[in-house]
Amino acid sequence: MMMKNNLSCCVLLHFFCCCLLLPALVLSHHIHGNPANDIVDIINKNRTDEKLPRLNDSPGLGCMALQYVELCKGNCTENNVVNCRPPEDDFTEVFAPNCGVELPTFGTITGHIVGCQRKYIEPLLVFSEVLIKDKKSLSLLRNKSHTEVGVGLVGLHKGPFFWCVLFSNGQTNTTFVLENRGAGIQQKKGCYSGSTTPCSGGQKSSVAFFNIFFMCYVSILLFKLL
Numbered sequence: 548m549m550m551k552n553n554l555s556c557c558v559l560l561h562f563f564c565c566c567l568l569l570p571a572l573v574l575s576h577h578i579h580g581n582p583a584n585d586i587v588d589i590i591n592k593n594r595t596d597e598k599l600p601r602l603n604d605s606p607g608l609g610c611m612a613l614q615y616v617e618l619c620k621g622n623c624t625e626n627n628v629v630n631c632r633p634p635e636d637d638f639t640e641v642f643a644p645n646c647g648v649e650l651p652t653f654g655t656i657t658g659h660i661v662g663c664q665r666k667y668i669e670p671l672l673v674f675s676e677v678l679i680k681d682k683k684s685l686s687l688l689r690n691k692s693h694t695e696v697g698v699g700l701v702g703l704h705k706g707p708f709f710w711c712v713l714f715s716n717g718q719t720n721t722t723f724v725l726e727n728r729g730a731g732i733q734q735k736k737g738c739y740s741g742s743t744t745p746c747s748g749g750q751k752s753s754v755a756f757f758n759i760f761f762m763c764y765v766s767i768l769l770f771k772l773l
Contacts, residue, residue, distance in 0.1 A: 583609060583698040583740040585670035586678070586712070590688060590696060593679075597689055606741030607723025608656075608697025608713045610646035611638065613739040616661070616701045616709035623663035623707035627677070631661075647726040654695075654717030658687045665706045673710055692716050695723070700746065701737030 584604070591601040618641075619631035633641075643653055662677035679685050695715040702708035715722060738746035 580745055581738045581740070581742065582670045582673070582746060583613075583700050583738050583742075586674060586698045586700075586710070587696055587740045589670060589674045590698075590712070593674075594689060599689055599691065600694075602693055602696040602714070603719045604741045605695040605697045605715065605717075605723050606739070607646060607648045607652075607725050608695055608715055609699055609739035609741045610697070610725065611642040611648065611723070612659075612697045612699030612711040612713045613701060613737050614642040614645050614699070615659070615711045615713070616699050617737065619661070619709055619711075620701055620703065621707075623665065623709065627662070627664055627707075629661045629663045629709065643723075649724045649726055652722050652724040654715050654722030656713055657692055657716050658690060658714040660684050660687060660712040661710070663707045663709045667702060667706065667708050677710055678712060687714070690714070695719070696740070697723075698740040699737065700739070 587602075587604045595601060615633060618633050618637070619629055622629060622631040624630050638656065639650070639653060642648075643650060660678050662673070662680075664673070664677050668676070679688055693714040693716060695717050697713045697715075699711045699713075700708065717723060738744065
């Protein structure tokens with residue numbers, strides 16, 4: 548009888564471990580590295596396939612793209628449309644200062660694309676299903692006046708995830724220059740292209756930590772019953 552009870556406890560313990568550890572593993576699998584850099588690579592491949600020049604990956608633009616979606620966070624409709632349009636002045640009065648963009652180097656933004664998705668998907672799908680999903684966005688992507696690009700990404704714990712692409716016709720390394728090469732930027736959530744900092748999971752890390760902690764707590768209680 549004692550052996551049967553022990554076996555039941557072990558089975559129960561294994562069940563709890565699987566249930567609690569799985570969400571942590573799924574969450575940690577969502578974002579690896581910096582998907583914003585991947586989007587820039589995909590954009591440039593699409594352009595070069597059409598015999599268009601590659602765009603310079605601008606950290607200044609990327610950081611402002613992150614600021615843009617950070618402001619719009621939470622405004623994603625059921626149809627995966629971003630219901631948010633910050634004032635144009637926010638680029639110079641909010642986004643640029645928050646990123647430490649040297650204002651004398653602020654250039655012309657020649658276009659932007661914003662998209663959202665209720666769940667996280669891989670960069671290649673983001674490109675085709677969220678950002679470049681109609682002729683208008685494809686035409687903007689292949690505009691010959693663009694010389695620079697920056698991408699920002701931010702997401703909530705269970706979604707939605709927001710993406711922003713900013714284009715400029717500025718000269719490489721002379722427009723949207725970050726003070727001290729961006730060393731002073733405190734990136735707490737999301738990520739942006741041109742940065743070596745990996746995407747911040749934010750709430751994901753705390754949820755995963757809670758799951759693991761709770762799993763250990765339950766395990767101790769069950770072992771006491773053995």
